[in-house]
Amino acid sequence: MFTRKGQLTRDRIVAEAAALMFERGVAGTSTEDVQSAAGVSASQIYHYFGDKRSLTRAVIEFQTDAILGFQEPLLARLDDLDALRSWADVIADLQRTNGYHGGCPLGSLASELAETDAAAREALAQGYRRWQHAIRDGLQAMKDRRELRPDADVDVLATTLLTTVQGGLLLAKTLRDGEPLQTALHAVIDHVGSFATDRQPAEGSATSRR
Amino acid sequence: MFTRKGQLTRDRIVAEAAALMFERGVAGTSTEDVQSAAGVSASQIYHYFGDKRSLTRAVIEFQTDAILGFQEPLLARLDDLDALRSWADVIADLQRTNGYHGGCPLGSLASELAETDAAAREALAQGYRRWQHAIRDGLQAMKDRRELRPDADVDVLATTLLTTVQGGLLLAKTLRDGEPLQTALHAVIDHVGSFATDRQPAEGSATSRR
Missing domain, CATH: 1.10.10.60 (Homeodomain-like)
Known part of the structure; x- marks a missing residue:
């Protein structure tokens, strides 16, 4: 303490x-x-x-908290596919603001450390699991409101969205271009949309419907 | 010389x-x-x-050629969605064989070098473009045979597949688990499948139909 x-x-x-x-x-x-x-x-x-390794693990937790800190409120409020597209746009906009430098704070650490620092790799894996769960919880809430069909596998869809974000952020920093990130995320959201029901979100905020 | x-x-x-x-x-x-x-x-x-930077650029070309050398024959022979799934499985199997170590040879270099070596970043971007074109050409051949609908945007689909491969390979090395790679690629191939026509591939090899 x-x-x-x-x-x-x-x-x-x-x-x-x-x-x-x-x-x-x-x-x-x-x-x-x-x-x-x-x-x-x-x-x-x-x-x-x-030592530096222990400092690095603290940085991994810091970056995971930072990522989820700005995404969780968006994900907790997913009412429809437009809300999912807004989440994707926030990620893409942040890259544009950065001039497409740096990629994902978690992904860049993962790529650098996965083979050389076992404790860091485990902390990064934990960070990815938390991120996947946050996305899944948002989709599950949509499913609970019957905006996604019962056969929508929210685990699969959340993993696919996270995977796409990670690949898109790596491509963004390598190409200095956000187009693949944007394109791929919207294609995957179209795929999520193939599980949407006709049920329209009710009037009012998502919160009021809980 | x-x-x-x-x-x-x-x-x-x-x-x-x-x-x-x-x-x-x-x-x-x-x-x-x-x-x-x-x-x-x-x-x-x-x-x-x-110098080492010039050696590194030669390594980037070597890795791009290696990746495309084993993928292009598979991609040139895409006759249907099963062939696309086989391509995905070859990528996933290679990771399993590696014990999920190392990730993508191109992606790992990209993550490490994009911010520190401008010439390497450009060579890596070029490698990604070649890879995206190889995937796109395979999809375009399917579309030319009317196995994909006219509204299938093969550029978008190829970018989404490449993005998913990159994210999946990063997650595989971080989690030491190929499940997200496999899951996400198959979900994206399902999305490609949503553009498939009812046209069944003819009997015989893909080559005989060209």
């Missing part, structure tokens, strides 16, 4: 490390870089994290 | 560098590692490639 001030220092170190690792990769980010960005000493990093 | 013997030496260096970079990443592979694996001197590497 850390004091309140200690917790703030720890959070600042993680946020700065996350930004550096997103920009330069984990291998390209030294603990000296993190010290200097966060304005802390080597012994403070050691105090809060022990 | 190199002599025949020179060409063989050059090819051996690229193949060894590709294997090391696939296993350890580009940053984790020194030119000394490549020298020792290929049994060549530093001056030979310099003679053929100049």
Whole structure:
């Protein structure tokens, strides 16, 4: 347990490390870089994290929370396919804003660390599972309201959407172009749409219908 | 231009560098590692490639050729959705054989290099374009035989398939599990199937029908 001030220092170190690792990769980010960005000493990093691997795992959790923090509210409010398209557009817009740099904060860490750091790989796998569940829960809510047919396998559809997001974000940063991300996500949402019933969402907000 | 013997030496260096970079990443592979694996001197590497960046670009071309070398024959022979499923299964089987290690040789390089090496990024983008075209040409042949409806946008479908392969291969290496790759590819092939006509492929091989 850390004091309140200690917790703030720890959070600042993680946020700065996350930004550096997103920009330069984990291998390209030294603990000296993190010290200097966060304005802390080597012994403070050691105090809060022990070593770089443990700091990297904290960055993975930070990035997972960040991704789900902005997506979960959108996913919890899926009322129809348009809401799913809005979720896709938010992801694509964020890439456009970044100039198609950096790709997915989680995917870039996964690609770099999966073969070299077993604990990081497990943390990243956990991050992907949380993300898949958030998407699935949104689709399940649509299914519970009978906006998706009973034969819609929300697990399969959520996995397909997550897979498409990951591939699309990798292609976006490689091509410096969001078109494949946009195109593929909308094609997969069309596929989700093939399971839609004729049931129109009721008037009013999604929340009022729960 | 190199002599025949020179060409063989050059090819051996690229193949060894590709294997090391696939296993350890580009940053984790020194030119000394490549020298020792290929049994060549530093001056030979310099003679053929100049520097590591130029060697890395040769590795990107090598990996693109390898990927398309085993996929193009399958894609050129797409006669129906089952043939597309076989293509997907070949990709998934290869991952299983690898113990879900390494992911996509092109995708892993793309994730590592897109932000740090502009020439590599362009070479990787070119590799992705070639791959998308190979998939699209297979789908276009199906469409020309009226096995896909006129409103099937083969460019969109090819981009969606490539995006799904890339996301699925990243998830496979992170989760050490091929299920998302398999699930997502088959879901996208179902989507392609929604554009299929009732026209059954004729008897005999695809070639005989051209």
